[in-house]
Every structure is written in structure tokens, then in C-alpha cells.
Amino acid sequence: VTQSPMSKAFNLVPHDQTLFEERHLCYISPLGKGNFGCVELCRYDPLGDNTGELVAVKKLQPNKGSNLEDFQKEVKMLSVLHCDYIVKYRGVCYSMGRLSMSLVMEYLPYGSLTGYVWTNRHNITTRRMLLFSSQICKGMEYLQMQRYVHRDLAARNILVANESLVKIADFGLTKVLPFDKEYYRLSQPGQSPLFWLAPECLNENKFSHKSDVWSFGIVLHELFSYCDNSINPKRLCLQEIGQNVQGTSLSMHLANMLASNWRLPAPPNCPLQVYSLMKDCWTYDFDKRPSFSDLSKKVENMIQDDR
Numbered sequence: 359v360t361q362s363p364m365s366k367a368f369n370l371v372p373h374d375q376t377l378f379e380e381r382h383l384c385y386i387s388p389l390g391k392g393n394f395g396c397v398e399l400c401r402y403d404p405l406g407d408n409t410g411e412l413v414a415v416k417k418l419q420p421n422k423g424s425n426l427e428d429f430q431k432e433v434k435m436l437s438v439l440h441c442d443y444i445v446k447y448r449g450v451c452y453s454m455g456r457l458s459m460s461l462v463m464e465y466l467p468y469g470s471l472t473g474y475v476w477t478n479r480h481n482i483t484t485r486r487m488l489l490f491s492s493q494i495c496k497g498m499e500y501l502q503m504q505r506y507v508h509r510d511l512a513a514r515n516i517l518v519a520n521e522s523l524v525k526i527a528d529f530g531l532t533k534v535l536p537f538d539k540e541y542y543r544l545s546q547p548g549q550s551p552l553f554w555l556a557p558e559c560l561n562e563n564k565f566s567h568k569s570d571v572w573s574f575g576i577v578l579h580e581l582f583s584y585c586d587n588s589i590n591p592k593r594l595c596l597q598e599i600g601q602n603v604q605g606t607s608l609s610m611h612l613a614n615m616l617a618s619n620w621r622l623p624a625p626p627n628c629p630l631q632v633y634s635l636m637k638d639c640w641t642y643d644f645d646k647r648p649s650f651s652d653l654s655k656k657v658e659n660m661i662q663d664d665r
């Protein structure tokens with residue numbers, strides 16, 4: 359279809375504020391590693407006078423697992439999410455003549471929840487941990503409304519915007535549920551770390567909102583353990599398995615332990631009702647686990663009671 363001269367005149371490419379020119383993106387320092395790539399702190403400084411805004415840039419690391427197509431899916435997914443408790447998409451930056459691309463996001467100055475809670479463990483109150491927990495629930499509730507399954511909910515993937523705001527990040531493993539099914543079955547075991555996975559993920563590669571709820575229970579455990587590495591989920595599970603990990607694979611061992619009703623022990627000094635909330639998230643039958651809206655109500659009530 360040929361364009362009429364008039365429409366040609368007005369059909370200017372709209373200034374796409376989500377397109378970042380590589381030449382103005384100035385690298386500052388590394389921020390961390392996520393699924394499919396590393397994240398760097400950059401200043402987007404088109405005026406070249408250091409007045410530009412700080413952004414977090416996730417560069418696609420072309421390696422074994424990741425490829426441009428999966429990364430483009432992650433970018434697309436993040437670009438349509440608008441929630442106070444999910445890290446904000448800013449745009450993309452193409453390089454190597456569109457052969458590679460980077461995801462530009464808002465920069466959250468306090469870093470991941472793991473580092474923040476451990477560093478500030480001596481002055482973080484139960485109340486503040488419950489506030490963070492309710493924000494994660496609300497972010498997950500929003501994701502669920504978009505029919506997204508995160509598949510990698512863990513304290514390392516939660517970022518701290520300020521002393522009283524955390525956001526969910528790293529959607530590298532996120533999947534959109536098919537319109538006709540309430541779960542997503544992976545063709546082969548994925549990259550999610552075993553110790554955050556629900557039994558049905560370990561046994562059948564079945565992922566759903568309810569398996570995200572299980573992972574949320576593990577995040578609660580990390581939080582109320584002050585993200586102390588010496589008692590993190592991986593270490594506690596490996597201790598339970600013992601060194602006698604003969605032939606059976608680690609995930610089989612873990613699945614057997616969960617089937618015989620072993621669960622992570624209560625973190626030291628953890629409020630009883632918080633531990634019982636974790637146990638609710640770790641109900642073996644995924645249909646009987648609470649929803650994120652149930653969880654955010656229960657956590658909000660605890661915040662009220664905590665006055």
C-alpha cells in the first residue's frame with residue numbers, strides 16, 4: 359500500500375523514549391548476575407555533562423542457555439508490567455547493528471534483598487520484614503493477574519528501592535500460562551535452583567502460581583533468617599540429605615524428603631505465626647496452598663497485630 363504524500367509528511371517516527379542510544383549509555387560498575395545476563399550500572403547521559411539518569415542495564419550474555427529470542431521475550435514481558443512492586447522497564451538499547459540488545463531498567467540503589475537484610479540485620483524490625491513480605495505478595499498477585507508464573511522467586515531476585523519498598527526483578531525464567539491451563543509444564547528440568555522448588559516442579563516440571571507460592575514460603579524463610587548464608591535453604595537441605603548422597607540425584611533426594619513431610623526448620627527467633635505461614639506455603643498438595651491474595655491479607659493482619 360503506497361502512503362499518500364500527506365500521511366508521509368505526518369508519519370514521523372514518534373520519538374521513542376524507550377530507545378536508548380548506545381553511545382550515550384556510559385558504563386559505571388557491575389551490579390549483579392541474573393538469568394541470561396549480567397546487570398550493570400550505567401548513566402544515560404545524552405548531554406554528556408553527567409546530569410543524565412542512572413539506569414540498570416541487563417546485557418544479553420550469549421552463552422549456552424540464553425539466546426536473543428528468549429531475551430526478547432523477557433524484555434517484552436517486563437515492558438507490559440506496571441506495578442509499584444515490580445522493577446520498572448525503561449527501554450532497550452540495540453548494539454552491533456541490532457545483533458545484540460540490552461534491557462534498560464530503573465536503578466534501585468539498595469541492591470538485592472539478600473545483601474540488604476544481612477547488612478542491616480541489627481536494625482530491621484519484624485514489622486519491616488512483614489512490610490517487605492506483603493509488598494512481594496502484592497507484586498506476585500499482580501503477576502498472577504497477568505497469568506505470569508515467575509519460576510525464580512528468591513530473595514536474591516528481590517531488589518530494595520528504599521528502606522520501605524522492595525520490588526520483584528529478574529523475569530528470565532518467567533512463563534505466561536497458556537489460556538487453557540493453570541500450570542506450565544517444562545519439557546525438561548529447568549534452571550530454577552532446586553531448593554526453592556515445590557514438589558510438583560521437582561517431580562513433574564509442573565510450574566504454576568501455586569509453585570510460586572511455595573517459593574514465596576522459602577523467601578519468608580530467607581527473610582526471617584536475615585539472609586544468613588550459614589542457614590540458607592540450600593545449606594539446610596544439604597545438611598538434611600547428609601553426605602550419603604549416593605546415586606539418587608539431588609532433586610530425587612529432595613523430593614523424597616518433602617514427600618515424607620520434612621520441611622525447613624523455623625529460623626531462630628522466628629515469630630510462630632510467620633513460621634506457620636511458611637508451612638501453609640509448603641503444603642504438599644498445591645491445590646491446598648494459600649493464594650497470594652490470602653497471603654497478603656494474613657501478612658497485613660500480622661502487621662496490624664504487631665503494633
Ligand SMILES: C=CCCn1cc(-c2nc(Nc3ccc(C4CCNCC4)cc3)nc3[nH]ccc23)cn1
Binds near residue numbers: 397414463468
Ligand atoms: C535481580 C537480581 C539478579 C540480576 N540483578 C539485577 C540487579 C539490579 N540491581 C540494581 N541495583 C543495585 C544497587 C546496588 C548494588 C550493590 C552492588 C555492590 N554491593 C552492594 C549492592 C547492587 C544492585 N538495580 C536494578 N534494577 C534492575 C535490575 C537491578 C542486580 N543484579
